[in-house]
Amino acid sequence: MAVSKKTSSSKSSSKGLGKGLGRGINALIPEEPAETNEKVIVKEVVVKEPAETKVRLSQVEPNREQPRKMFDEDALIELSESIKQYGVLQPLLVQKKDNYYEIIAGERRWRAAKLAGVKEVPVIIKDYSDQEVMEIALIENIQREDLNPIEEAQAYQRLIKDYRLKQDEVAEKVSKSRAAITNSLRLLKLDSRVQEMVMEGKLSNGHARTIIGIEDGDKQYMIAQKIFDEKLSVREVEKLMRDLDKPEKPVKQAPENDFIYRDLEDKFSKILGSQVAIKNKNNNKGKIEIEYYSQAELERIYEMLKKTQE
Incomplete structure (x- = not known):
C-alpha cells in the first residue's frame, strides 16, 4: 500500500510538472485550437449607401441659400427637351425636411424637369448640416462653372461670415488658391449697380476687377456703362483707367486777341x-x-x- 501511494504521489507530481511546463510552452508557442462542435457565427456589418429612389416633383423644393440665383433660360429649355425624351438621368441630391425634400445639388435639373412636365424625379436622400449643404452646393456649381463671379464671391463671403471659416480654409474646401478667394471677394466692393451688370453678363470678371479701384460709385457705374456700350476690351479699360489717374492738364485760356x-x-x-x-x-x-x-x-x-x- 505504501508503495502504491508513493507511486501515485510520483505520478501526480509528474503530471503537475508536465502541466506547469505545458503552460509555459503554450505561452510561447500557442497551440492550435482543439476541434469543437460549436459553431462560430461571424456577423458581417454592411454600411448601406443612400439608395436612389423616386419622389413626386411637387415634394421637392430648392434651397433658399443656394449660391446660384440666375439660370440661363435657353439652357433650361434645351435640358427640358432632353428630359422629355430620356428622363432625368442623374438623381438630385436632397435632404428630408418637415414635409418636403430640400435640394442640396441639382436645382437646374429640378427646374428643367418642371418645364418638361415631369411628375416624379430620382433622388438620393442624405442628411447634412447647413454648412455642409452650402459647401456642396458651392463646390458643385464651381465645378460646373455655373456661378457668375458675384454669386461665387457672395458664397465665399457667407462661408467666412456665417460659418467663421478663414480664407485659406475656404480655399482648401473649393480647391482654389487663397489669392483666388481674396480676388473674388474684392468684387463685392463694386457698386451694387455694377455688380448687377456682372451678374447679367454685361461685364466680365476682368472688366469688373479693372474698375474696382474707382471709389466713387456713380463714376464707377458710368465707366461700367461706357465699357458695355462701347464694347471695350479689358486692355482698353486698363488704358482708360491709366488716363483717369493722370492729373488733368489746366485749360489754357485763349488770349484776348x-x-x-x-x-x-x-x-x-x-x-x-x-x-x-x-x-x-x-x-x-x-x-x-x-x-x-x-x-x-x-x-x-x-x-x-x-x-x-x-
Whole structure:
C-alpha cells in the first residue's frame, strides 16, 4: 500500500510538472485550437449607401441659400427637351425636411424637369448640416462653372461670415488658391449697380476687377456703362483707367486777341489751299503749321511760296 501511494504521489507530481511546463510552452508557442462542435457565427456589418429612389416633383423644393440665383433660360429649355425624351438621368441630391425634400445639388435639373412636365424625379436622400449643404452646393456649381463671379464671391463671403471659416480654409474646401478667394471677394466692393451688370453678363470678371479701384460709385457705374456700350476690351479699360489717374492738364485760356490769329488762319488756308494753324504764344511769338497730304501737294505749296520771292 505504501508503495502504491508513493507511486501515485510520483505520478501526480509528474503530471503537475508536465502541466506547469505545458503552460509555459503554450505561452510561447500557442497551440492550435482543439476541434469543437460549436459553431462560430461571424456577423458581417454592411454600411448601406443612400439608395436612389423616386419622389413626386411637387415634394421637392430648392434651397433658399443656394449660391446660384440666375439660370440661363435657353439652357433650361434645351435640358427640358432632353428630359422629355430620356428622363432625368442623374438623381438630385436632397435632404428630408418637415414635409418636403430640400435640394442640396441639382436645382437646374429640378427646374428643367418642371418645364418638361415631369411628375416624379430620382433622388438620393442624405442628411447634412447647413454648412455642409452650402459647401456642396458651392463646390458643385464651381465645378460646373455655373456661378457668375458675384454669386461665387457672395458664397465665399457667407462661408467666412456665417460659418467663421478663414480664407485659406475656404480655399482648401473649393480647391482654389487663397489669392483666388481674396480676388473674388474684392468684387463685392463694386457698386451694387455694377455688380448687377456682372451678374447679367454685361461685364466680365476682368472688366469688373479693372474698375474696382474707382471709389466713387456713380463714376464707377458710368465707366461700367461706357465699357458695355462701347464694347471695350479689358486692355482698353486698363488704358482708360491709366488716363483717369493722370492729373488733368489746366485749360489754357485763349488770349484776348486770339480772334485775330483765327482770322489769319482762315486767310492763309484760302491762299494756300491747305489747312493752316497758327500757334501763338503770350509774347506774340509762335509758329505756323501747314498741313499737306501728299508729296505733290507739298511741292505745290512750295511753288506758291517761291513765287512770292520773285
